[in-house]
Amino acid sequence: MSHSESFLAPSAVKHRPVEGEHLLNNLRWRYAVKKFDPARQIESATWSALEHASIHSPSSFGLQPWKFVVIEDRALREKLRGASWNQSQITDASKLVVFARKTRLTQSDVDQYIARIAHVRGVSRESLADFHKMITGFASKPGFDTGLWAAKQVYIALGVFLTSAAMLGIDACPMEGFDPGQYYEILGLSSSGLAATVVATAGYRAADDPFAHLKKVRFSEAEVIVRR
């Protein structure tokens, strides 16, 4: 089966759990790679799985206010590196993904989503009228900050991407250190209604990345978890 379009109901999917220690070891293995091996590329089926894992990210009302810009073009990546404090991951990683948020949530966006639900589920748009009305009300509420709301959703997708990469054995580095204005220009986003929100690079760590050999630092369970 192709990754691309499965359209199953969750109840129709065969789930295979992993053990807790398996999950945790893969999360302990991951870290923010500072130096990628520029010679190692991610094999296409594995990359496709990671793209589709990201497409499956949950979002508020399922609205998916995002696009994921996957950049292969070397010249473009050189330019983006210049807009990213010259960080080497931008050019040396196998893949570069710009997680872009929608800056507006228009009636057309809402209508497109409702049409998509009708298509996937094989139901009429009329049967979705109540949900359509509810989403329209949500999106047009006075004071609703679309950009902030969409940015938060994009960060869910980033969390899904990074966890999924760790499960697949793909190294990654999330990056906020870039100039969104320059990205806007370089990627030609002006008429797109999109804004670069956060970046992830993905590939394989260089054997001599010193950061792979430093112990991961997290606050203790007692410091992070509050029990009530």
Added chain:
Amino acid sequence: MSHSESFLAPSAVKHRPVEGEHLLNNLRWRYAVKKFDPARQIESATWSALEHASIHSPSSFGLQPWKFVVIEDRALREKLRGASWNQSQITDASKLVVFARKTRLTQSDVDQYIARIAHVRGVSRESLADFHKMITGFASKPGFDTGLWAAKQVYIALGVFLTSAAMLGIDACPMEGFDPGQYYEILGLSSSGLAATVVATAGYRAADDPFAHLKKVRFSEAEVIVRR
């Protein structure tokens, strides 16, 4: 080995990849549960793995500007349900987690983080002086919006939580439909420097949750992925 404190370097961890279809099927299996089975509780070792997966969430500079409030108390959950549009998941799920962000990032927070790095890695604080200075500059930059920055980090943790739950076979529902002001009062956060940002409920779907039987709706690959 306990989940709690492992302190390994990523390079010292044995990674075991999962197949792309395994990951994707588990993500297709997940959905935002509307009706939990109130009789089914998450077994403690599995829950502990999910807590620790969340603790491992990446964040900007590793600063982890969050606490995860895990609420078992039934009376408290009833009160929170009243502040959450009376949604049944708040009381019926096995677990309720309030993802709270730090509303300020003080010098004390930064110092505590540097002390933690020194402790975990067994190095002197002096050896971290450059990093300490850099983080201090970041946190005290004029116009830096701590609450927004921290909220976005919390959403990474939500993405890690939901993906990890899906891998473990734990059902979940992320929820933004609650009143943060009422949560602030009910949870007594006034002197904590914390604000409820997003909520997740976790447990097991009821057999008769109709939403499990609806096809999952996502935009197509062509609509979400932009290739350059």
